[in-house]
Amino acid sequence: MINTLREILEAAVDRLHHQVTTYLPSTLAAIILLLVAYVLAAAARWLIYRVFKGMTIDRFLRQSGVAFLLDRSGRLRATRLVAETAYWAILIGGLLIAVSAFDTQLTNQMVEGFVLLLPKLVVAGLILLAGAWLSQYLGRSLLVWAVNENLPSPRRLAAALRIIIMFVAVVVAADQLSFARNVFLAAFIILVGGAVLAVSLAVGIAGSQGLRRLIEEKKEQRDSEGERSLWTHL
Amino acid sequence: MASITLPHEARQAAEVIRRADIVIGIPSYNNGRTIGRVVQAAYAGLAKYFPQFTSVVINSDGGSTDNTREAVLSARLEDQHLLLLNTPLFAAHRLSFPYHGVPGKGSAFRLIFQLAAKLEAKAVAVVDSDLRSITPEWFDLLLRPVLFAGYDFVAPYYHRHKYDGTITNSIVYPLTRALYGYRVRQPIGGEFGLSTRLINRYLQRDDWETDVARFGIDIWMTTIALAEGFRVCQSFLGAKLHDAKDPSSDLTAMLEQVVGSVLMLMQEYESVWWDREGSRPVELFGFRYDVGLDPIEVNVERMLAAFVRGCRDLGEIWAVALEPETYAGIQALGRQAAAGARDFHLDDELWARVVLDFACAYNRHRVAGGHLIRSLTPLYLARVASFVIETRTLVPDQVEDKIEQLCLVFERLKPYLKAHWDGPSRRNRASRKPESAAVPKPDSEVPRHD
DSSP: OHHHHHHHHHHHHHHHHHHHHHHHHHHHHHHHHHHHHHHHHHHHHHHHHHHOOOHHHHHHHHHHTHHHHHOTTSOOOHHHHHHHHHHHHHHHHHHHHHHHTTOOHHHHHHHHHHHHHHHHHHHHHHHHHHHHHHHHHHHHHHHHHHHHTTOSOHHHHHHHHHHHHHHHHHHHHHHHTTSSHHHHHHHHHHHHHHHHHHHHHIIIIIIHHHHHHHHHHHHHHHHHHHHTTTOOOO | OOOOOOOHHHHHHHHHHOOOSEEEEEEESSOTTTHHHHHHHHHHHHHHHOTTSOEEEEEEESOOSSSHHHHHHHOOOOSHHHHOSSOOSSOOEEEEEEOOSSOSHHHHHHHHHHHHHHTTOSEEEEOOSSBSSOOHHHHHHHHHHHHHHOOSEEEEEEEOOTTSOHHIIIIIHHHHHHHHOEEOSOTTOSOEEEEHHHHHHHHHOSOTTSGGGTTTHHHHHHHHHHHTTOOEEEEEEEEOOBOOOOTTOOHHHHHHHHHHHHHHHHHHTHHHHTTOOSOEEOOEESOOOOOOOOOOOOOHHHHHHHHHHHHHHOHHHHHHHSOHHHHHHHHHHHHHHHTTOTTOOOOHHHHHHHHHHHHHHHHTTSSOHHHHHHTTHHHHHHHHHHHHHHHTTOOHHHHHHHHHHHHHHHHHTHHHHHHHSSOGGGGGGGGSOOSSOOOOOTTOOSOOOO
């Protein structure tokens, strides 16, 4: 009885010893690596804030409208963008190295999977960013044009265009990540097909008269402008 | 200087003519009805006032589908003996070419200026082709200050109907005056006299393919002359009456091109206007007289409807472009207009703030430039409607006083412009001295280009 108990205890201690000797160094190494990565990331961010001026990129960010897209106040600066990117890149790199310190099949698969996924994540992120920029730009173009041309529901028109563009961007990004590819593709086809059908029906059944009225109104407006055409704005 | 790329036929014509002291440029697009008379006036003006000079009349056409070019080439000066006391020493040449590139008045001017430079002209006058009130005296008034008084830029000064030239009266004149400090009353008038020196400066620039190629050309020419210290004066031309406007011409596009050019040049000449305060008159030549003007009908309800639509739908742009107080003021006016108020009034202070806020938003790229300026259309129409309501019973002199008051408000708000120009992070610049501000001295005669 005592022998059995001793054997069990010894086995437990052996297992604990084995686990401690197997995982503790890896855990300690992982913690140290994470701390080092954090310090390096923070240092890199601090250094970039101090050294990097980024005037040209700042101008590009402002002129392209990306600055206002990412930060509604428009105060996004290249320095901040680069510093934050470097900070997170170093931190994630440190995390991956820390995880790989365990050297198990599971951690190796995790690291490998993440490394393989990373470029696709970056590309997908850029696609979404480009989609967001394009949807805002074209949405505003349509909005201003529709208001100045006195078209009905300008905001709804602009919102619909924005949704369509963002949806296309999400489909392309999902395709890039091989994420629910068929679901998104099917949804996209159904949506586009449905939208085309709805517009066709709307124009064909109910909209033709409205469209005719709109065209007539525009014509009347033009004609009346012609009558008082001695007025020039310049 | 930028390389001169004249079309083949224009180059050939220039080689035949070789030299001309005076060039008269007439841009056109489907102006067959009026351009013949403009050419006749040019011929008569040249023969009557400049018989000792060699001259050429150039029509730069944007691909007219009517008989514009034929009208130019066939226009004859009839009843010469009634007009002329002396015989011209040289017959004026006459050329008509289609221009290439971006369709618009600016591209037409570019061809005229290139030919003038090639012909080594001493003075150039440009006039619109839709004018009904043009007389031979206009050419004397536009060319004489350049040929005999050493001026580089002669701007027109007309009597116009109180509702005519509303972009000029509500935006371009007050803003240009407040920025550059000179009271050029018709900065986008359309008729100008120019020296060789100024023509060469224009041709040196590389922004001909921008809005300058279209309606932006007039303010571009005026601003360069004012900002770069060329000698500027004005000539009184009488009344400006023109042909019926092309109904297809789009107000939003026109506003975008003109205001876009003003704002683009504002950025370029920031160091010039930064420290200029107040304004001073610019020399005015010609005998001033009163004239009768065509009545003009304006539809105020339609303008206010456009403004109400803008208030309802363009909030996402205006809220970013305008300062919070300005935006609140506009929204309040929008509610008033929507309720159908008969005494709608967009006051000078609020309107000036709107224009200056848009200028700052353009400079800070708060919204894409095109969206920003196109979204100004409903606000501009609100201002025009307010102006029409306000001046309905006023006589021309009283209307001119109202415009003068608006200009003074723009001048008074210049510190506001400087404080918001670069955004909150750089507002301390408002107190700094510019590097190269050419500040006009109050007692100096005219701006000089040295």
